[in-house]
Amino acid sequence: MAAWRRPMAERYPELIEALAPIELASLPTPVERMAALGAELTHGGLYVKRDDLSSAVYGGNKVRKLEFLLGEARRQGARTLVTMGGIGSNHLLATALHGRSLGMRTVGVVFPQPLTAEVRRNLDADRAAGVELVHCPHKYLLPAFVSWTLGRLAASERRRPLLIPGGGSSPLGSLGFAAAAFELAAQVRDGALPEPAEIFVPYGTGGTSVGLAVGLALCGLRSRVVAVRVIDRILANRPRMALLARGVARLLGQHGIALPTAPRLEIQPAYFGAGYGHPTPAGRGAQARFLRTEGLALEPTYTAKAAAAFTDRARKTRRPLLFWHTYNSAEMPLEATP
Numbered sequence: 001m002a003a004w005r006r007p008m009a010e011r012y013p014e015l016i017e018a019l020a021p022i023e024l025a026s027l028p029t030p031v032e033r034m035a036a037l038g039a040e041l042t043h044g045g046l047y048v049k050r051d052d053l054s055s056a057v058y059g060g061n062k063v064r065k066l067e068f069l070l071g072e073a074r075r076q077g078a079r080t081l082v083t084m085g086g087i088g089s090n091h092l093l094a095t096a097l098h099g100r101s102l103g104m105r106t107v108g109v110v111f112p113q114p115l116t117a118e119v120r121r122n123l124d125a126d127r128a129a130g131v132e133l134v135h136c137p138h139k140y141l142l143p144a145f146v147s148w149t150l151g152r153l154a155a156s157e158r159r160r161p162l163l164i165p166g167g168g169s170s171p172l173g174s175l176g177f178a179a180a181a182f183e184l185a186a187q188v189r190d191g192a193l194p195e196p197a198e199i200f201v202p203y204g205t206g207g208t209s210v211g212l213a214v215g216l217a218l219c220g221l222r223s224r225v226v227a228v229r230v231i232d233r234i235l236a237n238r239p240r241m242a243l244l245a246r247g248v249a250r251l252l253g254q255h256g257i258a259l260p261t262a263p264r265l266e267i268q269p270a271y272f273g274a275g276y277g278h279p280t281p282a283g284r285g286a287q288a289r290f291l292r293t294e295g296l297a298l299e300p301t302y303t304a305k306a307a308a309a310f311t312d313r314a315r316k317t318r319r320p321l322l323f324w325h326t327y328n329s330a331e332m333p334l335e336a337t338p
């Protein structure tokens with residue numbers, strides 16, 4: 001299998017050799033200046049990182065984490081992946097599609113969420129990709145349903161399935177976004193954008209924001225990550241974020257890598273609305289504005305809420321801001337599994 005040749009590998013070849021990630025994404029993703037949005041908001045320094053284009057199979061933010069997570073699955077010889085999320089989980093679909101490309105099947109333990117158009121599309125795509133869905137009546141019951149599923153698979157399969165946490169946000173998965181910071185640093189060096197003062201991402205399970213902030217600290221960019229919370233506070237909060245950041249630092253420490261500075265990361269809770277997956281008026285407004293000005297398609301659960309925070313911030317500062325587009329824009333595969 002081909003070597004992993006991302007910019008982070010040049011800096012930490014031993015780490016990469018030990019973890020053996022797999023190149024699944026089409027990287028680097030482009031950075032673009034949002035001139036039309038900027039004109040509306042009278043801000044000349046608005047940029048977007050087009051992770052929506054990160055893969056023709058299934059893009060968005062998940063594929064970066066899966067490069068490390070499926071690398072682990074391959075090292076362990078796993079044939080089955082078990083993961084979890086809302087019934088419309090982008091992470092579950094991304095895991096299934098990229099896992100399938102490596103000959104692995106996916107079992108998803110899922111809880112209910114509002115049935116938006118995007119959720120229905122993902123459910124159809126899960127079915128077409130051959131995902132086995134285990135329905136759990138409430139998100140707080142997930143741990144019990146996941147243990148039961150693992151027990152059932154252990155009894156029926158010869159090889160141990162690999163458990164991938166919700167959103168792929170283990171310390172290992174988060175390294176995919178630490179690597180993304182190195183990619184961004186190269187783009188700043190090449191003049192694609194100035195060093196952003198702030199980078200806006202949705203905050204769900206945290207691997208995206210935490211990994212990015214850790215990576216920025218490692219590669220010397222001073223940008224602050226603004227993590228726009230889109231799930232309940234009981235699941236996404238400062239102690240949990242700190243726990244994940246410590247986990248990533250510990251994993252790096254096991255490979256002799258120390259963080260030179262603390263990750264610059266803040267949680268923005270004001271755009272959450274009525275609940276996970278519930279569209280908000282501010283989010284709907286930002287979604288329509290991004291589409292009209294830049295032709296960028298967002299969805300209501302994650303990216304629209306981050307975009308609402310981003311546009312409000314753009315009205316208050318003249319410093320360069322980066323919106324990290326985390327939602328897949330590749331065509332959904334709806335054909336049945338061969």
Ligand SMILES: Cc1ncc(COP(=O)(O)O)c(C=O)c1O
Pocket residue numbers: 060061090091167169202203204205206207208209302303326327328
């Ligand atoms: C489109 C999209 N953006 C952002 C996120 C949040 O990323 P994280 O879970 O790493 O915080 C998710 C997570 O599922 C997602 O699907």
